[in-house]
Amino acid sequence: MLRSWGLGLEVAFRARRVMPSPPRANATSLAPAAPDGSGVRGAGSLRRWRRRLLWGAALLVAAAVAAWGVGRWRWRARLLDLHGALATSRLDRTPAVYSDADLALVPPTVARFFAAVLRPGQRLVAAARLRHRGTMDLGPDTPAWVPFTSTQQVVTRRPAFVWDATVTVGGLVPVRVVDAYVGGEGVTVAALGGLVPVAEQRGRGAAATAQLLRFLAEAAWYPTALLPSQGVRWREVDGGAEATLQDGEASAVLAVAFDDEGRIARVRAAARGRRVAGELVPTPWVGRFGDYAEQDGMQVPRQGEVAWELPDGERPYWRGRLESVEYEWAP
Numbered sequence: 001m002l003r004s005w006g007l008g009l010e011v012a013f014r015a016r017r018v019m020p021s022p023p024r025a026n027a028t029s030l031a032p033a034a035p036d037g038s039g040v041r042g043a044g045s046l047r048r049w050r051r052r053l054l055w056g057a058a059l060l061v062a063a064a065v066a067a068w069g070v071g072r073w074r075w076r077a078r079l080l081d082l083h084g085a086l087a088t089s090r091l092d093r094t095p096a097v098y099s100d101a102d103l104a105l106v107p108p109t110v111a112r113f114f115a116a117v118l119r120p121g122q123r124l125v126a127a128a129r130l131r132h133r134g135t136m137d138l139g140p141d142t143p144a145w146v147p148f149t150s151t152q153q154v155v156t157r158r159p160a161f162v163w164d165a166t167v168t169v170g171g172l173v174p175v176r177v178v179d180a181y182v183g184g185e186g187v188t189v190a191a192l193g194g195l196v197p198v199a200e201q202r203g204r205g206a207a208a209t210a211q212l213l214r215f216l217a218e219a220a221w222y223p224t225a226l227l228p229s230q231g232v233r234w235r236e237v238d239g240g241a242e243a244t245l246q247d248g249e250a251s252a253v254l255a256v257a258f259d260d261e262g263r264i265a266r267v268r269a270a271a272r273g274r275r276v277a278g279e280l281v282p283t284p285w286v287g288r289f290g291d292y293a294e295q296d297g298m299q300v301p302r303q304g305e306v307a308w309e310l311p312d313g314e315r316p317y318w319r320g321r322l323e324s325v326e327y328e329w330a331p
Contacts, residue, residue: 079162079164079178082162082178082180082182082187083153083162085160085182085183086153086155086160086161086162086180086182087155088183089155089158089160089182089183090126090127090155090157090158090160091157091158094229095124095229095330096123096124096329096330096331097121097122097123097124097330098114098118098120098121098122098123098124098224098227099120099121100120102114102227102228102229103115105228105234106228106234106241107234107235107236107241108236109236109240109241109258109262110234110236110241112258112262113241113258113262113263113264114223114226114227115262116261116262116263116299117223117262117263117298117299117300118223118224118297118298118299119297119298122224122297122298123224123329123330124156124224124227124230124329124330125156125222125223125224125225125327125328125329125330126155126156126157126328126329126330126331127153127154127155127156127327127328128152128153128154128156128221128222128325128326128327128328129151129152129153129154129325129326130150130151130152130154130221130322130324130325131149131150131151131152131322131323131324131325132148132149132150132152132320132321132322132323133147133148133149133150133320133321133323134147134148134318134319134320134321135147135148135318135319135320136148136165136167136317136318136319137315137316137317137318138167138169146167146168146169147167147168148165148166148167148168148177148320149165149166150163150164150165150166150320151163151164151165152164154215154218154222156219156222156224156225156230157225157230157231158183158247159181159212159215159216159225159231159245159247160180160181160182160183160215161179161180161181161182161211161214161215161218162178162179162180162182163177163178163179163180164176164177164178165177165178165179173192173193174193174194175190175191175192175193175198176190176191176193176194177189177190178190179211179214180211181208181211181212181214181215184204184208184247184248184249184250185202185203185204185207185208186201186202186203186204186206186207186208186209186210186211186212186250187201187202187207187211188200188201188202188207188211188275189201189202199275199278201275201280204249204250205249206273206280206282207273207280208249208250209250209251209252209272209273210272210273210280212245212247212250212251212252213252213254213269213272213285215245215252216232216243216245216252216254216267217254217267217269217287218287218304219232220263220264220267220289220300220301221300221301221322221325222300222327223298223299223300224298226243231245231246231247232244232245233245237255239255239257240255240256240257240258241255241256241258242254242255242256243256252269253269253270254267254268254269255267255268255269255270259290261292263289263292263299263301264289264301265288265289265290266286266287266288266289267286267287267289268284268285268286268287269284269285269286270284271283271284271285272284272285274308283308283309283310284308284309285306285307285308285309286306286307286308286309286314287304287305287306287307288304288305288306288307289301289303289304290302290303290304291303295325296327300322300325301322302321302322303320303321303322304318304319304320304321304322305318305319305320306318306319
């Protein structure tokens with residue numbers, strides 16, 4: 001190619017010596033085309049690179065869509081397994097309605113609570129479907145609040161629940177989180193897009209106790225589950241009452257404080273498993289409820305907050321609002 005360009009320049013130089021100069025024209029009209037067609041080949045090469053980039057981008061998009069689909073399928077399969085275990089764990093419920101006879105088995109402060117949130121003849125909740133929206137703190141050391149939405153299925157006897165949440169990190173990446181207590185086992189799973197595991201724990205012992213404590217604390221949203229006939233034992237303590245629920249090997253104990261109307265305002269566990277470096281570390285745990293409203297004849301809170309009590313003070317990590325609740329009643 002260099003030789004052909006050199007020959008062309010020599011011919012042009014000689015012609016210029018013997019021929020008069022042509023009139024000045026627009027500079028763009030004097031730009032010579034490459035005599036060997038390299039300009040055409042360069043344009044073709046550019047088009048080929050563009051096509052390759054487009055194909056590569058299309059393949060990346062297709063792979064991302066496929067991974068998202070696989071993640072959804074795997075997460076759905078996991079949830080179906082948990083919900084199947086939830087259904088098979090259910091026990092027949094007796095009695096079917098709340099009566100004043102329950103009040104004879106509890107301290108006065110607890111009797112006042114039931115009188116405040118239940119009406120005579122209230123049907124007992126057999127199952128509930130809760131929907132929440134709020135924020136969660138995912139920061140290991142400093143707060144990092146991100147939005148979440150969740151659906152929770154609860155069975156009151158045998159006590160069990162499955163909480164399925166979607167947490168949006170950075171406004172783009174969904175993290176799926178499930179907490180569950182089913183068949184006497186505690187379950188916690190978190191996965192990026194439902195596909196890439198971030199955390200996973202399942203078992204009895206501390207894992208089961210942690211989730212049974214959550215079931216007992218959240219019974220403020222399905223308060224008939226707190227009746228003595230449903231297995232909860234109450235005793236009076238300074239500043240409120242203490243509730244105990246035993247389910248197989250797992251045992252949950254909560255200190256309960258009431259507001260001026262007699263409704264649950266605060267619950268506290270002396271120790272609940274907090275995940276630290278992959279291990280469950282017993283840590284004081286507290287929950288607060290407020291903004292009560294009537295729901296199917298019962299008074300239930302619309303707002304909630306959960307926090308760890310750390311040596312340097314409380315560390316809230318969950319704040320949510322009850323968006324909706326649907327009850328299934330005892331027959």
